[in-house]
Amino acid sequence: MDKTLSKTLPNFRPKKTPAKKTVKEIIYHVVGIVLSLIFLFPIIYMIATSTKSESAYASSLGSVNMFLPDFANLGTMLDNYKNVLVNYDIWKYALNSFLYAIIVIVLNVIINGLAGYVMAKLVFPGKKLLSFLIIFLIVVPVETSIIPLYSIVKVMLGLKQQMSVIGVILPASISIFNIFLFTQFFEGIPKEYEEAARIDGANTMGVFMKVIMPLSKPIIATVAVFCFIGVWNDYLWPSMILPSADEGAWPLLPIQTALISIQSIEGITTGEIMASLIITSIPIFIIYVVAQKYIVQGFGTAGLKM
């Protein structure tokens, strides 16, 4: 210790002068602003373009106006939004996605929550096999089974179009990782809570609904937020399992899948495309702002996966 101390002592630098510090701060913020603009330029462009008619867009190209909303025609700024919402029915697809998301969240929390509770708190013969299966399915990367899943669901549901909604909802309602999250969380709830309820005469299901669930709001919120983002952003699976737009599936399509169909509508303008993209992104943006806490919590638990 003495040795290192004596060696380092001459290296003590004088404290930075205030002027030097201010210069450093200014440089930091200038660099930060430039970087932020580089990161945001596609988004700024998207927002700006969504306010423009096709001719306004064409004339803005090549000047700063590309990144500025169409201030010249304030009255018609929101026309694109009105068009895509009303004429192209985006609000219906958004509603579809909301309904899918809400059903999936409810099923996901109940089904995986029950399983997580059993794995955390109850003893029964055969538990070891199930715990092993859970760990195995989390560790092994199996994203590549979407085609067999498709064939199973297709055979299971038959050819009725209305049934395909079930094909969108049910596979999304089970998540081994969520069972794992719930199990981890429930294991941390002290036994005393349950015992108190049992003395009052509650059965296992009653304990789960009246004692465990109210104590588990944080984990339920985390699962719900990630479910919502997952369902809202998914386009591949619904586009496979729901009949295509020309087969009359328009009333069933979620928003991301509908977005693909909307792109190919004849005569759609760049501004309208951008407006539809923004409308699609707004709910996720709101979720990120409102549920920030739970998303960060999810990050923390996602780290456990390794």
Place this chain on the structure above:
Amino acid sequence: MFNTTLIILAVFIIVFLGFAVYDLAVAKKRKQVYRAKSSLTAYLMLLPAVILAFLFILLPILYSLGYAFTDYYLLKPNEINFVWFDNFKDFFEELSTKGTLYNAIKNTLVFVVGVVPLQIGLALLLSLFVNRDGVGSKIFKVCFFAPVVISLSVTSFLWLQILAPGENGLLNALLGIFGIPPHDWLKDPNTAMPCIIILSAWQGCGYQMLIFLSGLSNIRKELYEAASLDGANGWRKFWLVTWPGLRSTFVYIIITVFIGACRILTQPMLMTGYMDHTVTLSYYMYQQGYVYRWVGYSSAVALLMTIFIGAITLIQRRIFREEK
């Protein structure tokens, strides 16, 4: 197919009963008792999850293993023949013709080699940049994170407009200011994959930045103070304190980004369609299985891909563990 499902279900139940009986026997030996009523409740509460997990998780995995050795054609689900390794033979024959499959593998490798260092490097630099107190850094953090909020399909459509050919696209318009002629970025085999790499890194790196930030916040401040006392400059502090402290975060990020990059599908699918210069392995698999309906062959490709990803992931873990 219905029959095989029943057989798998029977095997699953028998295995489960075997484990249950074993558990009961062990309990008896140790003079413990399982209460019948409580066990029954447990089974009932597990039932929905077990049914769904069996149908939508376990069964697809087993099927994709099984289909890989059959000639299953989706439109003829009643004529499935066992063909041993024919699908794998087809795979390597197709590969040797240097056709679409060859391009798919090449493009996937290009994407992985490009995007993994770019995205992780960017994420690390940005996290170091915003890892300080003050209002400014908080706002910058939000700006860098903003693209993550946009879904991959929205990102693809947005960049489709930015990279649009002719003078209508944003990038061409910007370059036009400097007198550079317009270019069809996504049709040109030389620029298509780099564009997809850049937009993917742009969309994704904010997420890894947040994970790096949580890793940085776990490094104890005293270590930095100790390093300053020892006369370390910024660079040495990074190598001696920050880098070792971030090691486990880094391993986590490199493996998840690598696996995600291997699976790339959305961007080429929505931006260019099934083209030789942008097709990727996942896209090839999807096209063979879903569009051409060769489920057997597609499952074989999937199996090879899973083995490849699994092997590389294991190697990565080994390397980083040993360095410790």
